[in-house]
Amino acid sequence: MFIRRWFLFLGAVLAVSMHSANANDESRLALLIGNSAYKSSPLSNPVNDVRLMENALKEAGFTVIKAENASIRDMRRLVRDFGDKLKAAGGVGLFYFAGHGVQVRGENFLVSTDSDIRNEDEVADDSINAAVILEKMQNAGNRMNLIVLDACRNNPFAVRSRSAVSGLANMSAPSGSLVAYSTAPGSVASDGTGRNGLYTEHLAKVIRQPGLPVEEVFKQVRSAVRRASNNQQTPWENTALEGQFFFKVPVQAVAPTPVPISQTTTNADPWAMELNLWDSVKMATNAAEFQAYLNRYPKGYFSDVAKARMAAISSLTSEKAAAEKVINERANAEASLKLANERSNVEASQMAAKKSADIVNLEKIYWDGVKGSTNGTELQTYLTQYPNGAFADIARVKIDELKKVAVNSIKPVAAPLLNLGSVGDVIGTLVLKDTLTGIKRNMVVTVDESDAEKTVYSSGDVVDKDGKLRQIRVGDVVLSVVANSLWTLPLKAGTSGDAKVKLQDAGNAGLGSMTWRAIAASDVKVKIEAEVIYRVALNNGSAICMVSGKWTAIYSAGNSLPESFSSNLRSGSGVCSARSNIASAELEFH
Secondary structure (H helix, E strand, C coil): CHHHHHHHHHHHHHHHHHHHHHHHHCCEEEEEEECCCCCCCCCCCHHHHHHHHHHHHHHCCCEEEEEECCCHHHHHHHHHHHHHHHHHHCCEEEEEEECCEEEECCEEEECCCCCCCCCHHHCCCCCEEHHHHHHHHHHCCCCEEEEEEECCCCCCCHHHCCCCCCCCCCCCCCCCEEEEECCCCCCCCCCCCCCCCHHHHHHHHHCCCCCCEHHHHHHHHHHHHHHHCCCCCCCEEEECCCCCCECCCCCCCCCCCCCCCCCCHHHCCHHHHHHHHHHHHCCCCCHHHHHHHHHHCCCCCCHHHHHHHHHHHHHHHHHHHHHHHHHHHHHHHHHHHHHHHHHHHHHHHHHHHHHHHHHHHHHHHHHHHHCCCCCHHHHHHHHHHCCCCCCHHHHHHHHHHHHHHHHHHCCCCCCCCCECCCCCCEEEEEEEEECCCCCEEEEEEEEEEECCCEEEECCCCEEECCCEEEEEEECCEEEEEEEECCCECCCCCCCEEEEEEEECCCHHHHEEEEEEEEEECCCCEEEEEEEEEEEEEECCCCEEEEEEEEEEEEEECCECCCCEEEEEEECCCHHHHHHCEEEEEEEEEC
């Protein structure tokens, strides 16, 4: 009987040893790319994340190929070379990407730092399709492939996309592969507030733990990220793995010195005696029996197991005592709850009174900051924030006085005759330049419509037959007049005014205002200086961004469109930063 038990035990030890040896001998190759330095929407952590993953994977026996802030050309070359090396080496392949990832029509694209994407249909040409990477690894014919995408940050190109889908799409994992996402498909992950992203920080920790199968690694990461994010971020995997894999192989057990087969149990062999004692206590539910084994064999082969089972029994005892404590404490808690509710009601009333007083104080602080200003725009911002405020009437009077002063202090320029053009006329070529990127685009300006009421230009400008502007291009956008009025053509120096406007085709979500004045630039030119503010709704109205700043334009005598303009309108940070309107333009008249 003893000999039979010995061979069973030896077989188990050899199985663990063989698996560990195979895991150590098998080739492990990883490609890591971390992109942070994006021009329009930079990220803080991907470069730090890829360095953290490099250290963790090297400790796990991987040969690592790493790239930071890679261009589109570099990314394509790296993926091609990675596939060739993986095909030659076999074993386990791992691809990791941290940076911007976008979903377009159900496919996932990884964005390089030099990608120049201005429209949705350009994404496929100027980024890497994640499915291509998965296919490249699958074609290598190696045993196992892992893809990890920490690339579900906000889509920086959503404002130019018809679909504007958040997060990444779900990808099917082919046989022998696993695809892991930093958050669930369709959701957005945090870039993190520390040195590393939340997902990669926990992934690097868990893969350093020995003895965890690969599926268990990602389960533990998911649990840790959910806790750390208060259930706001849930990592996700699709898997079709068939074999076993450990980042860190299990610690190998050390088998006891075998007893020669010729020796019989009647010789009182120490190992046989220990094994017999263990067999008698191993199913015990009393910690004292395991302690008896430990007293006899404090460093025995089963000592660690005995201690673990004692701890489990102790934990159950502690849980029972804790449950009794909870029952006793619950009665005390219920008694305290009633008193707490009564106190809460009193405090809520006090907080409501304090909040009302704070609102009044905030308006007073705002007014004190602008009441002495000679800039009508600053007074107008107070009215926008507090249209019915305590100082609203005073602000309107001050704005009217500033307008009168401006009119009296500027010498009018004689108004020239106005030529609006006829349908089909080519007015000229509008050369628009993005001031931040230097990118230019040309727009041929023609007369699209002309009737007894108005003239419509292809640039978006609309002028009534009496010279009043209904619609005006301001940098990258077109604004329509909702109330009051803009300037009348031919333009006269010394005029000023303000108008309620809205973003073209945006409805009430795009409401704003434009306060303007006309001043003489030369004997035949007039300059418009305007303060502009308008709203932009993003993500189906879940976010409202305010875009505001200055817009200037130069009109030549007799022209219905400005010969040049410049816009410097900015929005907030985060998702709003993509809506900034910073551009200049020259109209080359034909």
